[in-house]
Amino acid sequence: MCYSIPGKVLEVNDTLVTLDYFGEKRKARNELFQISCGEYAYAQGGFIIQKIPGVQAEAILDSWQELFFKLKEIDKRLARDSGTRYQKANQIRQRYHGNSCCVHGIIEFSNYCRNDCLYCGIQHKNLSLKRYRMEAAEIIDAAVYAVKKLGFKALVLQSGEDEYYDEDTLIAVVEGVMRQSPCLLTLSIGERSPDTFEALYRKGLRGVLLRFETSNPQIYATMKPGHSLNQRLELLVTLRKMGYLIMTGFLIGLPGWRKEDIIKDISLTAELGAEMFSFGPFIPCPDTPLAKEVQASLETALEVIAEARIRNPEAKILVTTALETLDKKNALQLGLMAGANSIMLNVTPSRYRQLYSIYPFRAGTDTAIESRIEFVVNLLQSLGRAPTDLGVS
Ligand code: SAH
Numbered sequence: 001m002c003y004s005i006p007g008k009v010l011e012v013n014d015t016l017v018t019l020d021y022f023g024e025k026r027k028a029r030n031e032l033f034q035i036s037c038g039e040y041a042y043a044q045g046g047f048i049i050q051k052i053p054g055v056q057a058e059a060i061l062d063s064w065q066e067l068f069f070k071l072k073e074i075d076k077r078l079a080r081d082s083g084t085r086y087q088k089a090n091q092i093r094q095r096y097h098g099n100s101c102c103v104h105g106i107i108e109f110s111n112y113c114r115n116d117c118l119y120c121g122i123q124h125k126n127l128s129l130k131r132y133r134m135e136a137a138e139i140i141d142a143a144v145y146a147v148k149k150l151g152f153k154a155l156v157l158q159s160g161e162d163e164y165y166d167e168d169t170l171i172a173v174v175e176g177v178m179r180q181s182p183c184l185l186t187l188s189i190g191e192r193s194p195d196t197f198e199a200l201y202r203k204g205l206r207g208v209l210l211r212f213e214t215s216n217p218q219i220y221a222t223m224k225p226g227h228s229l230n231q232r233l234e235l236l237v238t239l240r241k242m243g244y245l246i247m248t249g250f251l252i253g254l255p256g257w258r259k260e261d262i263i264k265d266i267s268l269t270a271e272l273g274a275e276m277f278s279f280g281p282f283i284p285c286p287d288t289p290l291a292k293e294v295q296a297s298l299e300t301a302l303e304v305i306a307e308a309r310i311r312n313p314e315a316k317i318l319v320t321t322a323l324e325t326l327d328k329k330n331a332l333q334l335g336l337m338a339g340a341n342s343i344m345l346n347v348t349p350s351r352y353r354q355l356y357s358i359y360p361f362r363a364g365t366d367t368a369i370e371s372r373i374e375f376v377v378n379l380l381q382s383l384g385r386a387p388t389d390l391g392v393s
Contacts, residue, residue, distance in 0.1 A: 004103075004153040004387055005064055006040045006057040017041070017048055022061075022068050032182070032204060044102070044154045044184035045245050045275060047206055067381075074384025075099035078337070089306035089339030096313040097341050101385040102276075103376070104186075105152040105347040106321075107142050108356035109134040113160025115190070117213075118223045119254060121285035121357045122160045128287050132352050133162070136169050140176035146347040147181035150373065154184040156209055156247075156344065158356075161190035170196065171203055178204035186247065191231070194238050201242055208239050209247040211278060215268040219256045233272070240273050247318070248272055249279035252304055253296025257282075266308045270315070276342060277308055277315050280322030283359035298326040302338045309339025318342040324363035331363075332376070336383055345372055 007019025007026060017030045019041065028043035033051055035041060040057030042050040052060075079094035081087045110133040111122045122129060134142070139157065146152045157173065159165070165173075170187070177185055186207030187200065197208065212232050214220050220229040240246050250265040251257075269277050281296030301323050308317055319335035321344060327334070332343065346353060346364040353365045364372055380387065 004042050004044060005068070006042050006052050006060055008057070009035055009037050009039045009041060012036060017043075019043060022065065032178075042153050045207065047184060047245075049153060049184045050182045068386060071381065071384045071386045072099050074382075076384070078384060085306045085310075086302065086334075086338040089309035090337050092309055092313045093317075093339050093341055097316075099385050100341065101336070101380055101387055102154060102316060102342040103152070103380075103387045104154040104156055104318075104342065104344045105146045105150070106156040106158055106188075106344050107139065107146065108158050108346070108348045108352065109139045109142075110159035110162045110164065111352075111356050112162040112164065113190075114163065115161050115227070116225055118225075118289045119251065119282055119285065121288055121359055123288060126287045129357065130355055132355050133164060134349075134352070136165075136172050136176065138349075139173050140180065142347065142349055143177040143183070143185075144181040147177075147183050150347065150369065152183065152345075152347065154186070154207075155347075156186040156188055156207070158188035158209070159190075165189070167192075167196045167199060170200060174200050174203040174205045184245075186245070188247075191235055194235070194242070197239055197244070198242060201244065205244075207245040207247060207275070208236075209278060210236060210239075211249050211251070212236065212268060212272070213251050214254055214257065214261070215250065215264045216256070216261060219254055222256070223254060236272050245275035246272060247276040247278045248274045249277050249318075251282045251296075252279060252301050253282045253294070255290060255293050259300075262304055262307055266304070266311055269308070270312050275316060277312070277317045278320060279304060279308070280320035281326060283322055283325060285357070285359040295326075298323070298331060298334070301326065302334055305335055305338045305340050316342045318344060320344065321346065321363050322359065325359070325361060328363050333379060333383065336379075336385065341385075343376065345369065345376060 007021050010020050011018040017028050019026050028048050030048040040052045041048045079091045082091045113122045116123045116125050188209035217229045249269050281301040284293045317340045319340045324331045
């Protein structure tokens, strides 16, 4: 299974590489490999993440050639109308990004958390949850499996705020993954010191997924006792300056959240220079103080995707698992047709998947990853989307 198409290196200008994808040129930064013209490489998030032998690359490209152009035609056809807000957003997505779609895998490696975020099912105070932790070697093995066996080129490693993983352990994980199965690697572990993130960048980590959750400081302080929005935002700004690709966003429909907040939340995501917008509906979780609150609706979540796309044509916008959870059969397609162009598949080892219960009945927790991939690949093809990288402009 292959989620990204290798590009042929046309030009190397210091760390900036120009790649060719069937005649289309894309740029990517190369900080990790020795690379020269005529070689083949995979790029993700604007970074070269893997080299691939010429013979292997040409075989993959041969199998893609016909499909590549066919998919583009399907996508263009499906994006012709602009009557509704969703269609308008989808048309903008198509114009700015073509039919590219990023596919990330996510491994949730620990559900221990020192925090007590009111909305979150893995909060420290939830004593009814069975806790688990994957050891460093187990995390690396799961990542290597996702990259080498399942074909992922971009991975997110996520956990609660779990200090069991100190800086040395995190370094060992990043180093191990990047040595054995290079990919665009992102961590989502909550707040850590800038020094730790600096050290991880040096080992090849390139992405951080850290939502600011809400642009409203009062709601933030209520939802995350003992934390301040400013502290989170400062960290995000620091990480971006360090060179990280930032994935951030917010929860739609937290108690106290009003429709007027949509614009503020979207604007803050853009101001933070998010490489990828990641926002999802709030889903009340049993065993949390917000268990009886109202769930955000599918319509509102889709409206936010469309609004974010119309305001930020160049953004990558993710269909989050929470959105998929609202309608397991249709939400992924609806999100992709309302302006989104990225997806995330759960590749956590199946014995842990149900335990990472930030909210109940999460999409992708009860299906084997292989059949989930098949479903997603078929869906992407029916919508004319190709899992290519978008490059840097
Ligand atoms: N510890 C990491 C990861 C937290 S879990 C961090 O702090 O960034 C990942 C995301 O799940 C959170 O950022 C939050 O936006 C989302 N989440 C948590 N509880 C949720 C709920 N009840 N409904 C929807 N999303 C939720």
